[in-house]
Amino acid sequence: MMPALARLRPLAVPILLGGCSGAQSVLSPMGPDAQRILQLGALMVIGAMAILTIVCIATWIAMRGPGAARARLAGDGAIITGGIAFPVVTLTALLAYGLWVMRANIAPAAPPSRLRVEVSGELWWWRIAYRDGLGNRIAGANEIRIPVGREVAFILTSPDVIHSFWVPALGGKLDMIPGRTNTLRLKADAPGIYRGQCAEYCGGAHARMALEVVAMPEAEFGAWLSRSRDSAPEPADDMARRGRTLFLAAGCGACHAIRGTSIGAIGPDLTDIGARRSIAAASLANSPEHLAAFIADSQHFKPGNRMPPFRIFKPDELSAIAAYLTGLK
Amino acid sequence: MRIRPVWLAYAAIALILAVPVAASLFAWSGLYDVAASRGHWWITDKFLRFGMENSVRARAPDVQPPPLDDHNLIRLGAGHFHSGCAYCHGAPGIAMSPISQHMLPAPPDLKDRVGAWTDQELFWLVKHGLKYAGMPAWPAQQRDDEVWTLVAFLRRLPSLDVAGYRNLALGGLRLDPPTGRELAMQESAADAAGACARCHGAEDRMPASTLVPRLHGQPAEALLAALGAYANGARYSGIMQPIATALTPEARKALADYYAGLCPSIAPASGEAEPVHIERGHRLIMEGDTDTQIPACSGCHGANALPIYPRLAGQSASYIANQLRLWQRGARGHTETDAIMSAIAARLSEDQINEVAAYYAMQPVEAAAASQPVKKAGAP
16 A cells, blocks of 8 residues: 555655645735735634644643643633634734725725636636726727736626636636626736636536736836727738638638627637637637637537537638637737 | 156156257258248138237327328328338239239238238338238338328228329329330330439429428538438438338439439418418527527528528428427437427427527528539638
8 A cells, every 4th residue: 555655655756845835825826815814824824733732732732731731621721712712812802903904805896907807617617808987898808918017997897607717826816606706806906817716616618717817017018908999900911811711601600700800709718819829718828729729629628618529621621710719919 | 546746747747848849850850841832721810810919909009190191191192102112012003012912911902911910010010011912111110290191191091093093102103115225225214203303392492291201402412411321221211211212322313413403493482371470480580599599590501501401491391390309209310400490499398499490481492402502712
């Protein structure tokens, strides 16, 4: 039995350490909300370790300690102090501290921040819409861009089952519940790419339902947002033009919107798919090969998803569509 | 002497072993005569018939048949009977083949027999065929709807005369009688037995049954793909599979091109559906329904769609609705396009199926399908 476990031991170290840093970790907070959660979490871990140490010492005394100490432990005083007074005081203090630390999250919403990002959890991807305060609604999917240093309100909903929105490096998780609208306010302190994950089991491909939050300097973000109100760019070459013709003739546009080209609203908006780092809800790197493979048989990558396999395309047709989509940035 | 129980046990075991051994010896010896020319003993014949009748009665499904007096069912069933069944069973004006009459048992003249069976029993017989009798099973076991068309025809068969039968089975199709030279030289002299037009119509004639699709002006690529899929069994149909299998790839191509080139000048079906339903069908076709994740039908079935997709304007409502239900049951096939449509059809309600079908049936046929496909646009 030991050899089997011993063989697994080298694996355990990278797996455990992998959680300590990087794009998707509560231990490397990149925003005030995540910072507060880490602070509260650290205090609770340290406190719990201290209490566990005291309990261990008390247990040792109760079994091996000198008679006088054992008698004192067995007395009413010890029970009242350690069993009633201590937990009441400690937990009350913890609650007060917790409320104080997290007061920014609990407080009623400050005047609505100018930028709101609507995120709808769907099976198994994220429908995104930016509300820029000027009445514009800019659709996106699976990749959220936010400005650094500005609080952004995430309006969380779900049309199907319960999902949970969680970007560990930026803040806590909040469920997306059908029929309800939850609001989460997050701020990124530094530019970077922060990975998020659906944190509530939502069906077969739940594990492949991830997203990326790209925090950009304010000026860059503003430029991106104003550019995003335009229609998708025209195909650059013959191959991409052929790809667009196929995209429309094969009916892709009945499910997928490309601003200025198609208006389908069932699957992810593809207006800027070429600019995204990944496809299929952050489960595949964005490349023409992956796009082509996903179109031909998305069920292979995400069993049970809503997109039928399009095996009708020949390889050159898939390449043309992939070229068209890759050019959408 | 006392019989000990253990001896009885031995005797029983010996008997149990002896029966298969004796049967094997009998079969090995060649004593049994399998000749169809010799017929069965009277007792064997009675025994087999008794077993067959009871088996059919016990196994016939307890289901409600579709309206069997519907002309569309009868017409399609007649078309298939003519090419699939009449060779053995004969038909009004068609003598049973002397070859099939020397099968054992000889296929019966059905007009004398169908009265003895209930609708469900006939359905079971047509669908499953009969072991030891040479009666084949329905080639596409998924297509109960096709089997019922034959049952509908069989109910009509006893009252048909020669002209009535020809009218139903050939759809009034008149071909010039072949010349002596043609008869002598052609590989097949079947009089329009395989003619698509019997069921699908051709030139100015529209399909004979609303269960049969209109092929006029459909994209050649869609027609060719359908024939290919029938031929290799990827699309399920007991009626079309034998026909498509008998066609060479060149013949399939020629047929697809022929029908694609026909410009249908049919008046769209007059609406039996209520305007509110038609309007709902129209909206679903043009916009889809985001809440239930149904994409707009027009995305794939409009004038500019890929030529692998059929055009639906002016198609029969019964045909469209039946195909959608086949997808829902997984009974249409497993082609590349079935993979797409079965995912979408599964999200449609029965009402939506009827509304979409009713709207499409009322639309004038777009001539665009016959024009050059858009698929190669952008290619050099």
